[in-house]
Amino acid sequence: MIKVEWFYWLCGIFFVLIALQVLNDRSNAKRLGSAAFWGILGVSFGYGTFVVNKQAPAWLLGIAVIGLAVLAGSGFPGKGEERTTTPAERVHFADRFGNKLFLPALVIPVVAAIFGAWLAKVKLGDGKLLLQTGSATIIGLGVASILALIVGMALLRPKSPAVPLHEGRRLLEHIGWAAILPQMLATLGLLFNTSGVGKAVGRVTDHLIPKGSLIAAVALYCVGMAIFTIIMGNAFAAFPVMTAAIGWPLLVQQFHGTPAVVFAVGMLAGFCGTLCTPMAANFNLVPAALLEMKDQYGPIKAQIPTAIPLLGCNILIMYFFAF
Amino acid sequence: MWVLLAIAVVVVGFALRINSMLVVTAAGIVAGLIGGLSPVKILNAFGDGFASSRSVTVFIVTLPVIGLIERYGLQHQARKLISKLKVVTTGRLLAIYLLIRQGTAALGLTSIGGPAQAVRPLIHPMAAGAAERRYGKLPEKLQEKIKGFAASADTVGLFFGEDIFVAIGSILLITGFVDATYGLHLEAIDIALWAIPTGICALLIHGTRLLLLDRQLDKLAAADRAAAKEATR
Numbered sequence: 001m002i003k004v005e006w007f008y009w010l011c012g013i014f015f016v017l018i019a020l021q022v023l024n025d026r027s028n029a030k031r032l033g034s035a036a037f038w039g040i041l042g043v044s045f046g047y048g049t050f051v052v053n054k055q056a057p058a059w060l061l062g063i064a065v066i067g068l069a070v071l072a073g074s075g076f077p078g079k080g081e082e083r084t085t086t087p088a089e090r091v092h093f094a095d096r097f098g099n100k101l102f103l104p105a106l107v108i109p110v111v112a113a114i115f116g117a118w119l120a121k122v123k124l125g126d127g128k129l130l131l132q133t134g135s136a137t138i139i140g141l142g143v144a145s146i147l148a149l150i151v152g153m154a155l156l157r158p159k160s161p162a163v164p165l166h167e168g169r170r171l172l173e174h175i176g177w178a179a180i181l182p183q184m185l186a187t188l189g190l191l192f193n194t195s196g197v198g199k200a201v202g203r204v205t206d207h208l209i210p211k212g213s214l215i216a217a218v219a220l221y222c223v224g225m226a227i228f229t230i231i232m233g234n235a236f237a238a239f240p241v242m243t244a245a246i247g248w249p250l251l252v253q254q255f256h257g258t259p260a261v262v263f264a265v266g267m268l269a270g271f272c273g274t275l276c277t278p279m280a281a282n283f284n285l286v287p288a289a290l291l292e293m294k295d296q297y298g299p300i301k302a303q304i305p306t307a308i309p310l311l312g313c314n315i316l317i318m319y320f321f322a323f
Numbered sequence: 324m325w326v327l328l329a330i331a332v333v334v335v336g337f338a339l340r341i342n343s344m345l346v347v348t349a350a351g352i353v354a355g356l357i358g359g360l361s362p363v364k365i366l367n368a369f370g371d372g373f374a375s376s377r378s379v380t381v382f383i384v385t386l387p388v389i390g391l392i393e394r395y396g397l398q399h400q401a402r403k404l405i406s407k408l409k410v411v412t413t414g415r416l417l418a419i420y421l422l423i424r425q426g427t428a429a430l431g432l433t434s435i436g437g438p439a440q441a442v443r444p445l446i447h448p449m450a451a452g453a454a455e456r457r458y459g460k461l462p463e464k465l466q467e468k469i470k471g472f473a474a475s476a477d478t479v480g481l482f483f484g485e486d487i488f489v490a491i492g493s494i495l496l497i498t499g500f501v502d503a504t505y506g507l508h509l510e511a512i513d514i515a516l517w518a519i520p521t522g523i524c525a526l527l528i529h530g531t532r533l534l535l536l537d538r539q540l541d542k543l544a545a546a547d548r549a550a551a552k553e554a555t556r
Contacts, residue, residue, distance in 0.1 A: 008377050011384060048374035058370030065348075065369045072344035085394050094396030094403065101397045104388050105444050109435035116432055138381050141434050149388040156395050167390025171443075172383060177344055182379040184347045187372030191351040192329065194368055195358025200327050231330055236496050240504075248505055260509055263497045264486070264517035271482045275475075278337055282379050283482075285343075287438035287474035291447055294463065298471035299478065306479060306529045313524040321520070 001128055004135035005049045007142035012045030018169050022080065030078030037077040038172075040064050041180060065187065072177035079173040083166060097156065104152035108144045115140025175289040182282030189237040201228060205245045214255050215319055221246040222315045225266050226273035226307075233279025235270025242266065251322070261322035265314050272311040275303040329354035382439045389444050397444055402452030413453045413469055414537035417476040418530045420446050424480025425526055429487035436477050447473040458544040465543050472536055475529070483525035486518035494518075 019039035022031055044064050050056035071077075085093065094101065120136035123129055131139050149164055158164070172179060205224055210216050221242060228238035247266055251257040274280045278300065288296045295301070329350045336346030348369075355365035405411055424436045435441070450473050454461055461469070486493055498509045 004378070007381060007384065011377070011381060014383065014387075044373065045377060048377055051370055051374040057367075058374065059363055059366035061370030061373055062366030062368070065373045066366075069344040069348040073342040084390075085396075087399075090394070090396035090399050092396075093394075094399040097395055098400065099404065101392055101395060101400045102445070104392050105397065105440070108385060108388075108440045109432070112434035113427075113432045116434065117430070135378075137434050138378050141381060141440075142384055144434075145384040145388055148385075149391070152388050152391045156391065158391065158394070163394070164387035164391040167394050168383075168387035169390075171386045171390050171393075171439075177342075179383060180380055181343055181347070183373055183376045184344060186376035186379060187369055188333075188347050188351045188354075190372035190375075191354050191365070191368045194364075195326050195329070195354040195360060197326050197329060197354055197358075200324050203324070204327075231333065236493065239496065240500055243501065244504070248501070252505075259501065259507055260513035261517045263501060263509070264494075264514040265521060267493055267497055268483065268486060268518060268521040271486075274482065275478065278343070279333070281343070282382075283478050284474075286382075287442060287477070288470075290438050290443045291470040291474060293467055293470050295467055295471075298467055299474035302468075302471035302475035303478065306475070306525070306532060309528055310483075310521070310525055313528075314521055317520045317524075321517070 001124065002131050002139055004132045004138050005052075007138060008045050008048060010142060012042045014168070015039070015042030015045060017165055018042075018172060021165065021169055022077070025080040028078055028080030030076055031080070033071055033074065034077035037068060037071045037177070040068055040071075044068075065184070068177075068180065069184065077173065077176055079176075082170055084170055100155055103155060104148040107148040107151050108141075111144035111147055112137070112140040115143065171290070174292055175286060178281060178285050178289045181285060182280075185233045185279055185281055189232060189234055192232065192237070199241075201241055201245070205242070209246070209250065214323060215315075217246060217250045217255065218319045218322075219315050221251060221262075221266055222269035222311060222318065225270040226276075226311055229270040229273030229280075230277040231279065233274070233277055233281065235267055235274055238270050238273070239263075239267055242270075255323060257318075257322040261318060265318040265322070269311055269314040269318075272307040272314065275307040276300060326354060326357045328357060382437060385440045389439060393444065398448035401445055401448035402455065405449040405452040406456045409456075411449075411453050412457070412537045413450045413472075413540060414534045416450050416453055417446070417472055417536065418533040421476040421480045421530055421533060422526065424477055425484035425522065428481050428484030429522070431485075431488040433481060433485050433488075436481065438474060438477060442473050442477050446477070454540060458540070462544070462547040464547065465540055468536075468540065468543065472533065476533060479525055479529045483518075483522045487515055487522055 015038050019035045019042060022028060022038060023035040025031055028034060044061055047061055051058045051061050116136050120131055209220055224242045225238050228242060229235045232238055247262055251262045252259050278285055284300050285296055287299050332350040332353050352365060427435045447470060450469050454469055494511050494514045497514055498511050501507050501509060
């Protein structure tokens with residue numbers, strides 16, 4: 001069986017190689033701290049395997065994670081000088097390779113799609129699935145990236161096999177610590193859950209609904225999903241809380257709403273919140289860093305005017321179809 | 324109730340623009356302490372959370388190959404290709420991408436797009452190329468606008484497409500949670516079908532805004548030219 005952990009190790013090795021490169025990069029004024037950041041991150045990815053399997057203490061990783069946050073807060077990782085091709089060279093290469101340049105980029109979605117749509121269902125001789133359950137997307141992305149790299153190397157024939165690593169580092173250094181912010185936020189969600197933040201929010205919303213008004217209950221469920229998602233950065237974290245507070249006791253039990261509609265649309269109302277929040281870093285801040293935007297809130301600003309009317313649509317859809 | 328202070332830490336931290344990693348860490352520690360967790364338990368939670376959410380960082384495995392093809396002029400080629408197609412404007416291109424992204428996500432093919440593997444190498448250079456054909460060299464305001472909308476087309480398409488697919492995390496979370504908590508037996512397919520009306524609304528709203536983006540860019544470019552003229556006078 002192909003295991004997802006293999007690909008976490010691949011990520012870990014990538015980060016460690018980046019750390020070694022950074023350590024040798026004299027043009028990076030912050031090379032020691034930066035190398036420490038990528039190095040700790042790389043080791044954490046491998047160590048995480050043992051934490052998930054309960055073979056190693058999690059608190060050690062916890063210390064490493066807080067260490068990463070402190071490094072990020074102190075201005076690490078920094079960027080070195082970019083050693084890539086000049087714009088003029090790129091024009092020259094583009095003329096030479098033409099549309100073949102798209103080939104490696106297209107390998108990624110095609111292979112990922114094959115994994116997600118077909119290989120995810122393939123079983124081995126012993127009846128087990130070929131790919132680890134629930135991980136087909138990640139495994140597909142990992143395999144797709146490796147195949148795309150092979151195609152790219154064969155096509156472009158760079159002078160040194162280290163070229164993709166240097167170019168990968170160039171992109172990673174643009175993203176910086178934001179690369180692991182999504183992971184930190186997921187961790188925060190877990191801590192919030194264990195500490196009872198969700199239950200406390202449920203108690204607050206209890207006081208907000210006028211008794212007997214269906215539209216008010218529907219609106220509060222949807223808006224509550226959006227707001228709580230904005231705070232938590234994740235509709236998955238908001239869903240159990242708001243459903244326990246309003247969705248189930250009021251909308252389904254008291255007003256006899258159709259559960260499938262209430263819950264499906266409620267989750268989508270939460271997604272409207274995801275469009276608006278820097279807490280959903282992987283969807284909103286990482287793209288800004290990847291596109292080298294001056295304004296890290298640029299994507300959010302483009303999304304808010306869609307999110308607000310769409311939240312209204314969700315309220316109406318739930319109101320008219322669930323009751 | 325005091326545990327809500329942790330939420331306040333997040334809100335205040337982001338408002339003051341303190342480094343997000345520090346804000347998140349501080350909020351986690353505050354929530355844990357008020358919630359009565361011991362320091363070791365808090366560290367354990369950080370470790371467990373980080374280890375079990377590694378999947379969100381896997382996108383970085385695409386960076387070496389994306390960087391490699393960028394080195395050999397991918398973005399330039401994307402611009403060149405799109406500048407030959409005169410009917411393709413920035414807004415129309417992004418609207419088409421929104422439709423493709425949403426449609427493929429609805430079929431469960433969520434990793435077809437994404438900011439690392441599609442927006443940076445392909446979609447943004449094409450959108451910028453279409454704008455360059457119209458306005459020449461792009462002033463910063465236009466560049467930022469196009470980048471923001473390129474990212475938004477990807478995200479909106481993904482969010483309101485993926486929920487139409489049965490075996491996606493959010494649907495499994497809904498059925499898993501309510502079945503376990505309230506003893507219901509919801510069919511994943513019913514949840515997925517009820518994601519369709521919202522999906523259509525999302526496509527109409529964001530698609531329209533993307534098509535209107537061309538006019539917005541016209542205005543921004545005109546304002547920029549006027550300002551430049553003013554400056555040289």
